[in-house]
Amino acid sequence: MLEGCLLCPRRCGATRTTADPGRCGSEEPLQSGLFRVASLMRHCWEEPCISGSDGSGAVFFSGCALGCCFCQNSSISHARQGITMTESELIEAIFKLHAQGVHNLNLVTASHYADRLPQLISRIKNDMRWQQRPIPIIWNSSGYETRESVIALANHVDVWPPDFKFFDQQLAKALADAPDYFSVASQAILTMHALQPKLILNEDGMVQHGLIIRHLVLPGHWRDSCRLLDYLAEHKLNDVLLSLMCQYTPQPGIGQPSANPELKRRLTTFEYRKVIDYALDLGFTRVLGQNRGSADAAYTPDFSSVWLNPEGRGTPER
Numbered sequence: 001m002l003e004g005c006l007l008c009p010r011r012c013g014a015t016r017t018t019a020d021p022g023r024c025g026s027e028e029p030l031q032s033g034l035f036r037v038a039s040l041m042r043h044c045w046e047e048p049c050i051s052g053s054d055g056s057g058a059v060f061f062s063g064c065a066l067g068c069c070f071c072q073n074s075s076i077s078h079a080r081q082g083i084t085m086t087e088s089e090l091i092e093a094i095f096k097l098h099a100q101g102v103h104n105l106n107l108v109t110a111s112h113y114a115d116r117l118p119q120l121i122s123r124i125k126n127d128m129r130w131q132q133r134p135i136p137i138i139w140n141s142s143g144y145e146t147r148e149s150v151i152a153l154a155n156h157v158d159v160w161p162p163d164f165k166f167f168d169q170q171l172a173k174a175l176a177d178a179p180d181y182f183s184v185a186s187q188a189i190l191t192m193h194a195l196q197p198k199l200i201l202n203e204d205g206m207v208q209h210g211l212i213i214r215h216l217v218l219p220g221h222w223r224d225s226c227r228l229l230d231y232l233a234e235h236k237l238n239d240v241l242l243s244l245m246c247q248y249t250p251q252p253g254i255g256q257p258s259a260n261p262e263l264k265r266r267l268t269t270f271e272y273r274k275v276i277d278y279a280l281d282l283g284f285t286r287v288l289g290q291n292r293g294s295a296d297a298a299y300t301p302d303f304s305s306v307w308l309n310p311e312g313r314g315t316p317e318r
């Protein structure tokens with residue numbers, strides 16, 4: 001008899017089959033060794049310390065345990081576009097990406113496969129091809145994952161760049177049907193920080209270990225962004241690399257019904273600047289911002305290496 005899944009904070013208990021898919025959409029049962037993957041690609045639009053000049057080796061998993069209504073990748077996260085792969089098939093696909101010289105292996109939205117990825121990662125690390133050119137492993141998540149999952153992944157993951165999305169319970173309920181988002185994600189992030197307290201970059205400025213906290217500022221909700229920053233500052237995390245994004249792009253049908261009419265528009269410069277200034281006022285020393293044009297070109301975030309600091313607000317450091 002198939003076991004019901006309690007892997008993520010949804011704890012939906014699904015058997016993850018076609019007849020009983022998880023809230024995340026997964027139809028790959030626990031311990032099946034199966035994955036659904038939308039794409040493997042050289043990703044050139046992550047933060048500069050992740051994408052660098054040669055790109056990040058991104059594996060986009062289909063489905064998502066959080067499932068925000070405004071997701072810019074809904075064909076992957078909601079519609080589960082992709083193909084089902086065995087562990088061995090996925091490993092070979094990853095090595096094709098590895099052979100392209102990417103800077104890291106970037107596992108995108110993989111929380112619903114957290115039970116089987118440690119074994120896959122162990123097999124990769126034992127492979128001669130990896131040992132000849134080991135690269136950091138990045139766990140690129142929504143932040144909505146259990147502390148237990150994070151701890152179970154600790155020996156396998158080098159870099160944690162979680163999203164930190166919502167402070168307010170009602171907002172998280174309205175936009176992701178996850179009123180517990182903040183309580184869950186804040187604990188996950190504190191755990192990640194305890195595991196990797198120091199951000200380590202190599203001589204080329206590429207991240208090797210550590211925590212990068214990402215936040216997408218949403219139109220109409222810049223005050224919620226500030227509450228998240230308050231929390232990080234209260235927990236003395238204002239020395240982490242904070243990536244503040246402005247790339248929000250309204251998706252077709254978003255903002256209907258009228259509960260979130262702001263989501264029908266883009267973020268304004270005023271709103272984005274409010275959040276950046278707030279971060280600087282709180283003493284965040286490493287804030288990475290995006291050029292406002294990032295929201296104009298669909299899904300091509302342009303960080304343009306804009307590093308902000310209290311001494312030179314908005315002045316590129318590098």
Ligand code: SF4
Binds near residue numbers: 006009011013016
């Ligand atoms: S990982 Fe998917 S199937 Fe498992 S508890 Fe979460 S939503 Fe349900």
